[in-house]
Amino acid sequence: MPTSKKTEADSFKRGALTDEEKRKIQQMISLSNYSEIGRILNRNPATIRKYCQRNGLTEDLPSLRKQIDFKAKNNHHFEVLKQQLTQEEYDFAIQVYKGMVSQFGSDILYSEETQIIEYCVITCLLNRALNKERDSEVEIQKHRDVRAKYEAELEKVSAIEPESESQEIDKTEEEDRLTDRIERESMYIADLEGKIRDIKRDQKDFIDRKEKITNAVHGSREQRAKDIVSTRENFSDFMLAMKKDPEFRKKIGLEIERMRLGTKEEYIRLTTVPHQYMDGEEEFPILNTEVVERSINE
Numbered sequence: 001m002p003t004s005k006k007t008e009a010d011s012f013k014r015g016a017l018t019d020e021e022k023r024k025i026q027q028m029i030s031l032s033n034y035s036e037i038g039r040i041l042n043r044n045p046a047t048i049r050k051y052c053q054r055n056g057l058t059e060d061l062p063s064l065r066k067q068i069d070f071k072a073k074n075n076h077h078f079e080v081l082k083q084q085l086t087q088e089e090y091d092f093a094i095q096v097y098k099g100m101v102s103q104f105g106s107d108i109l110y111s112e113e114t115q116i117i118e119y120c121v122i123t124c125l126l127n128r129a130l131n132k133e134r135d136s137e138v139e140i141q142k143h144r145d146v147r148a149k150y151e152a153e154l155e156k157v158s159a160i161e162p163e164s165e166s167q168e169i170d171k172t173e174e175e176d177r178l179t180d181r182i183e184r185e186s187m188y189i190a191d192l193e194g195k196i197r198d199i200k201r202d203q204k205d206f207i208d209r210k211e212k213i214t215n216a217v218h219g220s221r222e223q224r225a226k227d228i229v230s231t232r233e234n235f236s237d238f239m240l241a242m243k244k245d246p247e248f249r250k251k252i253g254l255e256i257e258r259m260r261l262g263t264k265e266e267y268i269r270l271t272t273v274p275h276q277y278m279d280g281e282e283e284f285p286i287l288n289t290e291v292v293e294r295s296i297n298e
Contacts (some may be wrong), residue, residue: 012044017051029057030254068098077117085124092127095118112217119213126206133199140192147185154178 017025021041028037030050038045052058055065072078072094082090100116159176162168271291274282284291 011042012038012047014040017043017047022051025051026057030250065102068101069102072097074102075113075117075137077251081117081121085121089124089128095125096120115213115217115261119210122213126203126210129199129203129206133196133203136192136196136199138191140196143185143188143192147189149184150178150181150185154182259286 007075020052024036024041025048032040034048035044035053037043037048041048049058054070068138075097078090078094078097081093085093097116097120100119101113134173154175157171157178160171162171267286270286273284275285276282
């Protein structure tokens with residue numbers, strides 16, 4: 001009987017990640033890759049990657065996109081919005097949400113996320129209002145064209161000189177009919193113009209609400225510039241920024257660790273590998289007691 005060949009994937013541990021495994025992944029992901037972590041935990045690297053992407057533990061572009069897609073797909077707010085918005089508006093709201101979340105990265109509180117979703121809804125409502133304004137403008141132009149046609153006809157009728165009493169009556173009736181049509185079209189236009197004024201008020205309200213939300217989540221360029229300048233001028237503000245922003249704190253920590261490791265490696269190189277100068281002589285760039293003692297012992 002033929003036996004199936006056991007693949008590497010078959011030897012990996014299966015099932016949901018334990019809390020201990022999740023904690024180890026969070027500790028190792030900054031300095032290790034998926035394969036190394038998978039080898040240590042005896043887990044499929046794909047499982048490690050999926051966990052990191054869904055929980056915002058990695059910062060590469062594909063991971064950020066996966067994380068945002070996962071959050072949008074599993075956000076309970078959008079389940080409600082799907083019933084309230086048209087399909088086109090719903091798809092647009094999802095795109096706005098992804099754009100906003102990608103701007104802030106993983107440093108988003110629940111209250112801030114609800115504000116971002118409100119921002120998405122207001123954006124859709126603003127677009128709806130803009131479409132209504134456009135449709136109303138088109139409708140107004142149609143009624144203006146019709147009114148202009150009736151006004152031209154009225155001008156022609158008024159220019160006719162009746163030759164008899166019956167023609168006088170016919171002229172008067174036609175003038176009354178055209179005047180009535182012109183007044184009716186003017187009423188339509190006035191009504192639509194009133195709707196446009198209401199729509200514009202709604203638009204202004206939506207824009208103000210969007211601006212308030214943007215300021216509340218510190219999403220405007222002006223606010224971000226102020227925050228950056230503040231952290232450069234004041235050390236206490238810099239420390240406060242690190243405390244408030246886990247992503248920023250993580251980047252600073254990783255950069256310090258890279259500098260420490262790089263400095264250590266460079267020190268080892270400069271104290272163990274002689275450098276040949278232009279005159280042909282070889283010496284250690286760093287000559288200290290440790291180097292001298294090692295040279296004597298050798």
